[in-house]
Amino acid sequence: MPIKTNAKKALRQAKKRAISNKIVRSAYKEVLKEANKAILAGKTDITETLRLAQKKLGKAAKKGVIKKNTASRKLSRLMKKFNKVKTAK
Numbered sequence: 228m229p230i231k232t233n234a235k236k237a238l239r240q241a242k243k244r245a246i247s248n249k250i251v252r253s254a255y256k257e258v259l260k261e262a263n264k265a266i267l268a269g270k271t272d273i274t275e276t277l278r279l280a281q282k283k284l285g286k287a288a289k290k291g292v293i294k295k296n297t298a299s300r301k302l303s304r305l306m307k308k309f310n311k312v313k314t315a316k
Contacts, residue, residue: 251292255283259301266308271316273309280305 229235258280265273281302288298 248290248292251283251287251290255280255287255293258283259305262305263308266305266312269312269316271313277305277309 229238258276262273262276262280265276284293284298284302287293288295
């Protein structure tokens with residue numbers, strides 16, 4: 228346990244941030260899983276889900292939960308899967 232006052236405060240801040248980051252992280256992961264399931268099921272009318280995935284990834288990157296390039300890569304791979312399924316039909 229921290230002894231100094233500033234170390235105690237840093238610990239409190241770290242705990243708050245960890246909770247906040249976990250909420251954001253689980254939100255974008257959930258949306259990505261949902262979008263991947265819809266793509267694998269062969270649904271082509273999932274534009275709303277893809278828009279939501281883009282929004283959640285952007286927010287996570289903006290808040291610093293994930294890096295900007297990571298968000299971009301995840302979205303790119305998702306769109307690549309979607310376009311592959313869409314052109315196959």
